[in-house]
Amino acid sequence: MSTVQNLINNVSQKVKALEAAQALYSCQLSPDFNTFDYIKTDELGLSCILAALLDPQGSHAQQEAFLRLFIEHCLPSMFETSGRQNFLDNIEKTKVFVEQVTSKSNSLRRMDIYLECQTGDDSYGICIENKPYAADQTNQLIDYYDELKTRGHTDPQIVYLNENNDTPNPISVDPLTLKGWIDMKQYSHLRFSDLIGWLKACQVECQNHSVSEFLAQLIKFIQKQFMGIEDMNEDNAVLDIIKKNAATIDASIKVSNTVDRMKKELVAKLKIDLLAKCKKTDYELDVTYLGEGKRYEQIRFIIPGYDVGWVCFEFDNANFDHPILGIKFISTDAARACPYTEKMKSVLNTVLTDKKVNSSSQWPAYYYFYPQDWKGSSEAWLMINDDKMADKILDEMDKVFKVLKDNNCFDL
Structure with missing residues (x-):
């Protein structure tokens, strides 16, 4: 039997053994329980x-410890400019706000997370643009930078938080301006995965068990939602098999090289x-x-x-x-000009009671299609292989189309 086949068999056996153990001791382990299954985890949440x-x-009562660790682990460039030392020395004076409305005329922009610290004549401001799911909007980061300047912050800080993009979309901030920043x-x-090191450092310094457990649950959520890691015990067990010797490492590389082809x-x-x-x-x-396999394929x-626009299924x-x-428009201008954009979200929310319908600049109404994790889980791929996925997509697309049509949302 080939080394590759041996590797696959060993991994399969180990995973089955872990699943059996988890089933046997599920009452003690509660492997599928996570606080964040019951907490709002959309962008605002x-x-x-x-x-x-x-x-x-x-209310975590750890004072400025978490903020200081965040800067140390996630914003190391803050230490590279001597002018920020006053802020770092007075970090406990920082005030934190969510959804801060900007002063830009006729704008509904809100800074997702806004930190300000006034120390004597010095004013420091940080805008964290949280992008877990939604797309960038026109001039969005430029507007936030200008807002920080308008508020009197002499050294504005923009933090772009997402998982998959190396840079913001150029519509949000042009490359030349970004380079200047x-x-x-x-x-x-x-990246959200970059938060793991910070959260683990917070666990070490945290002096309250409940808060520490919350941090552990948040780490588990990020690993599952943004990194595709369903179960760290399973992940570590597979890693042990892969790293066993030179032959298993070589075999794992060969398997890895065929995964993308298999998905395509x-x-x-x-x-x-x-189509059939x-x-x-x-x-x-x-x-x-x-x-x-490119982003936004649909x-x-x-x-x-x-x-x-059109009813759309998109990665x-x-x-x-x-x-x-959901329903996607050809452009943000087209969505803005349509008189039924708010109605689309409202009627889908009313009818699709098992979904959480959201909206963004080009999507008047959309929800996250289940299964969500096509990267770290085999569920979706097994459904395709078993001829079940096409039925599920078509059924849900039909339902969205019918609801919008019956409520006259496609009238021109």
Whole structure:
């Protein structure tokens, strides 16, 4: 038997053994329980959680410890400019706010997390733009930077927090301006996975058991939601097998090199299944924008005579991960001009009671399609292989289309 086959068999056996153990001791371990399954974890919810931890006056009662550790672990560039020493010496005076409305005329922009610290004549301001799911908007980061300047902060700090992009979209801040911020140490890019080190450091310094357990649950949530790690025990067990010797390392690389190809072949199968099973005549199924694994690849339900948008299934992350489903417009201007954008979200929220319907600049109404984790879990890929995924996508697309059509949301 080949080394690759041996590796797959050993991993499969180890995973089955772990699953059996978890089932046997589930009452003691509660492996699937996580506080964050019962907490609002949309963009606003995550902003509130992070702001509460960063606040020196927060109910965690650890004073400025968490904020100081955040700067040390996540914003090391803060220490590279001598002019910020006054802020670092008076960090306990920092005030933290969520959803701060900007002063820009006719703008509804809100800074997700805003930190300010006044020490004598010096004023320091940090804007954390939290982007767990939504897309960037036109001039968004530029407006926030200008807002910090307007508020009298002589050394504004912009922190862009997301997981998958190396830089913000150029529509939010042009590359030349961004380079200027970076050169002045006024910009930091931060991934959600980067927060793990900070949160673990907070656990070490935390003197309260309840708060420490909350931090542990938050770490577990980030690992699952943004890093695709469902179970660290399983992950570590598989890693031990892979690292066993040179042969298993070589075999694991060979397996890894075929995973992307396997996913693309299964997506190709999904496209064939969708086209074969779609029987609707009041819209056209378009799968031409799906197949390479690029971010924002999508399946469209094109509505004849309706040229401003379409019902859409789209992968929010690259490599076929984190799909969303809803109504998408051809542009933010088209969405803004449509008189039914608010109605679309309202009627879907009313009918789809098992979904949390959100909205963004180009998506008047969308929700996160289950299963969400196509990167770290096999569930979605097994559904494609078993001919179940096409039915699920078509059923949900049909339902969204019907609700919007029955409520006259497609009237032009």
